[in-house]
Amino acid sequence: MSRQASTHTEIYRPYAGQAGVRSWRSLPLARAQIARAFRRKLPLILFAPPLMATVIFSFVVYSKFALEAGINPTPGVDNDARSPAALMGNMASNLIQVKEQIVGFHLAMNLFVLLAVAWYGAGLIAEDRREKAHLLYFARPITRTDYLLGKFLTVLPFGAVATVLPGIVICAVASFASPDWSFVREEGDVIWKMLVFSLVSLLCFTSITLAISSLCQRKTHALAGTLGFFLLLQGIAALLWSLQRDRSWLVLSPFGSLRRIAAGLFEMPRTLGMRTDWSLSGSWAFILGLCALSLLILWWRVRVMEREG
Amino acid sequence: MSAPLLEIQGLVKNFGSTRALDGLNLTLERGACGLLGPNGAGKTTRIKLLLGLLEPDAGFARIVGHDPRRAQDRLALRSRVGYMPESDCLAPGMSAVQLVSLLGELSGLPRDDAMTRTHEVLDYVGLDESRYRPSEEYSTGMKQRLKLAQALVHDPPFLLLDEPTNGLDPKGRRHMLDLVHDLGRVQGKSLLVCSHLLPDIERTCEQVVVLAKGRVTRQNRIDDWLHKGGTRVRIRFQGEPEALSCALEELGLTVEARDGQEWQLLVPESCTDYDALFVAAARHGVCLRMLKPSKESLEQAFLQELGA
Known part of the structure; x- marks a missing residue:
């Protein structure tokens, strides 16, 4: 014969504490959604390429400083100026620049950052709309800003793992490997520029993903829409470039504009072997315009969700 | 307060x-x-x-x-x-x-x-x-x-x-x-x-x-x-409906619903003596076969409200 557990009392117990309006209301929302995202392990494979690239780029940066110091990574070799180690050191000093490595890493990994952000962000608002979960959220003491901030705080950590964290690791390797902290003293500005560039690209990818998510009712639709949006702009920019023989059309591509912004920030005339001579201010305007437009769409859609239910 | x-x-x-x-x-x-x-x-x-x-x-x-x-x-x-x-x-x-x-x-x-x-x-x-x-x-x-x-x-x-x-x-x-x-x-x-x-x-x-x-x-x-205006009762009778109507009129009772030989009456709060109803009906040649309080449901009241 089955018996109910003693804890199953079905007696209503009044709450003895005090519920009230608290600050940082978006944090529980973000925490719950990040925990939910971790329930599926397979998508974590999206972080494998950035992880491998971090190891490779860190090793290159370490090798540069090790060779520069005339120390062969294999100890016990003569440090004569004409020795192979010294020659290698000179070559490394001339050929390998830390900022080039960092820019190279970020530009090479942008696609994976977009994939990670799109995977983890596409369903956030679309699924809420489909399941009408927003009815429950907006009946709580949270504002539209809290709700949106909760969504951003859910996606940003996943994007940061693919872009900010590797950048910090590469900078840390450069700092520790450089003799007398020469990297920090001489090229310290690379660190904050890396952070600015990572955050700009993350904000761009995240806001566009969430805006498209707010227009859809299924994660798959939002995912396809996000990737399609980037592909479409990339395609249009590439087509106009090849038809008009004018590189300035690349400003219409988010990846192209981010490349130009990176070149401008790090003061590099070429990135990944390509001349970046189109308008820097145009690229900034395009990326910030996309972000602003996405935020406007998000605000409008969330307002509609709150009111229409 | x-x-x-x-x-x-x-x-x-x-x-x-x-x-x-x-x-x-x-x-x-x-x-x-x-x-x-x-x-x-x-x-x-x-x-x-x-x-x-x-x-x-x-x-x-x-x-x-x-x-x-x-x-x-x-x-x-x-x-x-x-x-x-x-x-x-x-x-x-x-x-x-x-x-x-x-x-x-x-x-x-x-x-x-x-x-x-x-x-x-x-x-x-x-x-x-x-x-x-x-x-x-x-x-x-x-x-x-x-x-x-x-x-x-x-x-x-x-x-x-x-x-x-x-x-x-x-x-x-x-x-x-x-x-x-x-x-x-x-x-x-x-x-x-x-x-x-x-x-x-x-x-x-x-x-x-x-x-x-x-x-x-x-x-x-x-x-x-539900108890607006008095108590509801249901009656079943045998005889002429017109004769019963006259009897009810004498007593000041209102017929709210008619379903063949079964009617619903509204009895004012002042009227507490149901014997008078039997007597008046008998005087008009009608035999009451059933009398029971009617519990009006909210649904009936709601439909009446919408109808009004």
């Missing part, structure tokens, strides 16, 4: 050219109240206005002492009101425990308290081990109980329940009505229950508000409404 739970004055809300609320006036004291009205009467609009999800075009509302038009008040009132929506609305991929504790935290409970409360309210609504399963796998009855649990997690003094028995089988419906009844009558919560199922309102509420075309057409205690 304590402030009214809900005070609405001249509330107007238009959606384009459609007027959803048309100068709504209403004052509710604490207790359980049913909100009745045909589709499009403005019930859901009113709930959204009360939660501050919609801005009124004119008029004002005050709920548990807060004005939903003011941002700070709006947040404070949402932490004191529990809302159980009509439609299925659950966060995908979350179990009942995760969802209810998240909503508890969003309502302002500390994290540990939110988890404790979650298990207490899930116990109360009768969600057992299934509370750890993803909520999209739940049956309709379990989803309804989960929605009630999330409305209760922060222990609000006022609950807005929109169609709480929607889609439930008879057993589930009875269980849900027991819970709502317990919350209103035993736990002392104030309830506003929207339902199309009038017996549900009759079972769980003390008073009723009828909305039609964006206005309140009636606000009564249910008992007062």
Whole structure:
């Protein structure tokens, strides 16, 4: 014969504490959604390429400083100026620049950052709309800003793992490997520029993903829409470039504009072997315009969700 | 004297050219109240206005002492009101425990308290081990109980329940009505229950508000409404209906409904002697075969109200 557990009392117990309006209301929302995202392990494979690239780029940066110091990574070799180690050191000093490595890493990994952000962000608002979960959220003491901030705080950590964290690791390797902290003293500005560039690209990818998510009712639709949006702009920019023989059309591509912004920030005339001579201010305007437009769409859609239910 | 739970004055809300609320006036004291009205009467609009999800075009509302038009008040009132929506609305991929504790935290409970409360309210609504399963796998009855649990997690003094028995089988419906009844009558919560199922309102509420075309057409205690103008009795007779009509006219009784040889009469409170009815009927050659009090249902009264 089955018996109910003693804890199953079905007696209503009044709450003895005090519920009230608290600050940082978006944090529980973000925490719950990040925990939910971790329930599926397979998508974590999206972080494998950035992880491998971090190891490779860190090793290159370490090798540069090790060779520069005339120390062969294999100890016990003569440090004569004409020795192979010294020659290698000179070559490394001339050929390998830390900022080039960092820019190279970020530009090479942008696609994976977009994939990670799109995977983890596409369903956030679309699924809420489909399941009408927003009815429950907006009946709580949270504002539209809290709700949106909760969504951003859910996606940003996943994007940061693919872009900010590797950048910090590469900078840390450069700092520790450089003799007398020469990297920090001489090229310290690379660190904050890396952070600015990572955050700009993350904000761009995240806001566009969430805006498209707010227009859809299924994660798959939002995912396809996000990737399609980037592909479409990339395609249009590439087509106009090849038809008009004018590189300035690349400003219409988010990846192209981010490349130009990176070149401008790090003061590099070429990135990944390509001349970046189109308008820097145009690229900034395009990326910030996309972000602003996405935020406007998000605000409008969330307002509609709150009111229409 | 304590402030009214809900005070609405001249509330107007238009959606384009459609007027959803048309100068709504209403004052509710604490207790359980049913909100009745045909589709499009403005019930859901009113709930959204009360939660501050919609801005009124004119008029004002005050709920548990807060004005939903003011941002700070709006947040404070949402932490004191529990809302159980009509439609299925659950966060995908979350179990009942995760969802209810998240909503508890969003309502302002500390994290540990939110988890404790979650298990207490899930116990109360009768969600057992299934509370750890993803909520999209739940049956309709379990989803309804989960929605009630999330409305209760922060222990609000006022609950807005929109169609709480929607889609439930008879057993589930009875269980849900027991819970709502317990919350209103035993736990002392104030309830506003929207339902199309009038017996549900009759079972769980003390008073009723009828909305039609964006206005309140009636606000009564249910008992007062059902016993309006006297007592209802049903009689069955043998004989000429015209003769019985004459007898009833002599006694001052009104015939409310005729169904062949079975009629429903309205007997004024002043008339307590049913023997006179038998005597008068016999005098007109009519034999009364049955006389029993008629319990008028809320549904009949509601239909009469709409008809009027």
